[in-house]
Amino acid sequence: xxxxxxxxxxxxxxxxxxxxxxxxxxxxxxxxxxxxxxxxxxxxxxxxxxxxxxxxxxxxxxxxxxxxxxxxxxxxxxxxxxxxxxxxxxxxxxxxxxxxxxxxxxxxxxxxxxxxxxxxxxxxxxxxxxxxxxxxxxxxxxxxxxxxxxxxxxxxxxxxxxxxxxxxxxxxxxxxxxxxxxxxxxxxxxxxxxxxxxxx
Numbered sequence: 001x002x003x004x005x006x007x008x009x010x011x012x013x014x015x016x017x018x019x020x021x022x023x024x025x026x027x028x029x030x031x032x033x034x035x036x037x038x039x040x041x042x043x044x045x046x047x048x049x050x051x052x053x054x055x056x057x058x059x060x061x062x063x064x065x066x067x068x069x070x071x072x073x074x075x076x077x078x079x080x081x082x083x084x085x086x087x088x089x090x091x092x093x094x095x096x097x098x099x100x101x102x103x104x105x106x107x108x109x110x111x112x113x114x115x116x117x118x119x120x121x122x123x124x125x126x127x128x129x130x131x132x133x134x135x136x137x138x139x140x141x142x143x144x145x146x147x148x149x150x151x152x153x154x155x156x157x158x159x160x161x162x163x164x165x166x167x168x169x170x171x172x173x174x175x176x177x178x179x180x181x182x183x184x185x186x187x188x189x190x191x192x193x194x195x196x197x198x199x200x
Contacts, residue, residue, distance in 0.1 A: 007048040008063050009036060017058040020049070029055060086165070088118045091141075093133035104144055111148040111168045121155075121162040134162040142166060 007013075012032055019027035019035050022044060030038075032046075039046040039060050047066070050057035087110045089103050110117045119141060121134035138155045145166065153165035 020059040086116045116167045138164045
């Protein structure tokens with residue numbers, strides 16, 4: 001049995017436990033035999049939840065259900081961690097206006113999708129002696145998309161490149177809910193005026 005698994009039922013080998021009922025109510029300190037009998041009567045398990053306490057704390061619960069719910073929670077939290085994707089956009093310090101608008105459009109799309117964006121400025125040759133060009137461009141981009149995201153990692157030199165990370169203000173789900181609400185509002189708002197003014 002792994003160290004992480006709590007001891008349950010007759011594996012709990014202590015003379016007494018501080019017993020917690022199935023709804024979190026404090027029963028008090030009881031002999032372990034009595035706690036096991038209560039568990040059997042309620043068709044529940046006695047689970048040691050704080051083995052290092054004195055006396056150890058044990059709770060009456062459905063251990064199978066508890067294990068299942070814990071596994072579901074762990075899976076959900078892992079899924080949420082992998083949802084954050086970092087997209088990368090590369091720019092040159094002397095980018096022409098049309099290219100800049102195209103790249104900015106990509107950043108906007110990524111942020112709206114709930115993804116972080118790593119913006120990399122690539123310096124070549126003598127451009128490396130002008131880091132302020134890169135900083136200026138990154139500041140401009142951050143300003144242009146400030147309604148959708150904020151700078152999570154300030155511009156910093158990384159070899160020949162300069163890197164900045166912009167993260168979305170809202171999570172992907174919030175964006176979707178907002179877009180849906182806006183679409184519903186638009187269809188409601190298109191009702192024609194029912195009455196014309198007939199005075200005069």
